Amino acid sequence: GESVGLHLPTLSVQEGDNSIINCAYSNSASDYFIWYKQESGKGPQFIIDIRSNMDKRQGQRVTVLLNKTVKHLSLQIAATQPGDSAVYFCAENIMRNNDMRFGAGTRLTVKP
Amino acid sequence: EAGVAQSPRYKIIEKRQSVAFWCNPISGHATLYWYQQILGQGPKLLIQFQNNGVVDDSQLPKDRFSAERLKGVDSTLKIQPAKLEDSAVYLCASSRLAGGPSREQFFGPGTRLTVL
Numbered sequence: 001g002e003s004v005g006l007h008l009p010t011l012s013v014q015e016g017d018n019s020i021i022n023c024a025y026s027n028s029a030s031d032y033f034i035w036y037k038q039e040s041g042k043g044p045q046f047i048i049d050i051r052s053n054m055d056k057r058q059g060q061r062v063t064v065l066l067n068k069t070v071k072h073l074s075l076q077i078a079a080t081q082p083g084d085s086a087v088y089f090c091a092e093n094i095m096r097n098n099d100m101r102f103g104a105g106t107r108l109t110v111k112p
Numbered sequence: 113e114a115g116v117a118q119s120p121r122y123k124i125i126e127k128r129q130s131v132a133f134w135c136n137p138i139s140g141h142a143t144l145y146w147y148q149q150i151l152g153q154g155p156k157l158l159i160q161f162q163n164n165g166v167v168d169d170s171q172l173p174k175d176r177f178s179a180e181r182l183k184g185v186d187s188t189l190k191i192q193p194a195k196l197e198d199s200a201v202y203l204c205a206s207s208r209l210a211g212g213p214s215r216e217q218f219f220g221p222g223t224r225l226t227v228l
Binding site: 032034049093105 | 116
């Protein structure tokens with residue numbers, strides 16, 4: 001069936017560098033996408049979202065890019081900090097029913 | 113605003129035993145979700161409630177899993193009998209509404225279940 005997936009399971013970056021986490025989705029009906037951060041022992045925490053009528057959205061130190069042509073989503077974290085170390089999930093959603101489908105996740109490790 | 117509460121935080125049982133998890137969503141949130149998160153994977157939706165009605169339970173293994181939200185607030189998820197493959201973190205989430213601009217889901221800390 002259609003699913004959300006990630007290109008890389010792990011990512012290690014140096015503190016202060018920028019991080020880019022990628023995600024591929026295949027459900028063309030999805031019209032809303034969310035990035036979550038999950039720290040050890042905690043539930044996922046909302047980071048940023050984007051609707052399918054947009055191709056870029058910026059938050060505080062984070063930017064989400066959506067390329068509908070190739071069904072690709074990315075999360076950019078500027079000036080990565082040790083506190084950013086966590087597992088990051090992308091999720092796709094169809095607006096009318098809020099049925100969220102998560103990808104497998106990417107573990108981000110920030111080296112001091 | 114208090115977050116989503118879940119209990120217990122940890123549970124260890126033997127296979128074929130029964131177990132129940134409890135969730136208290138954020139006050140005023142109409143929609144409640146239960147997810148199963150197996151180690152190393154993303155959360156998988158088990159069931160979605162809108163108030164006290166079931167919206168989607170297509171991925172709930174109904175032969176052993178059941179859930180209820182009788183008064184449209186708290187919810188319980190039960191497994192009876194448990195299997196080894198049920199070992200996972202069970203996450204509860206709530207959102208103000210299903211769909212629309214108030215769709216952001218807020219997650220609880222989860223209950224880590226180990227089936228021996």
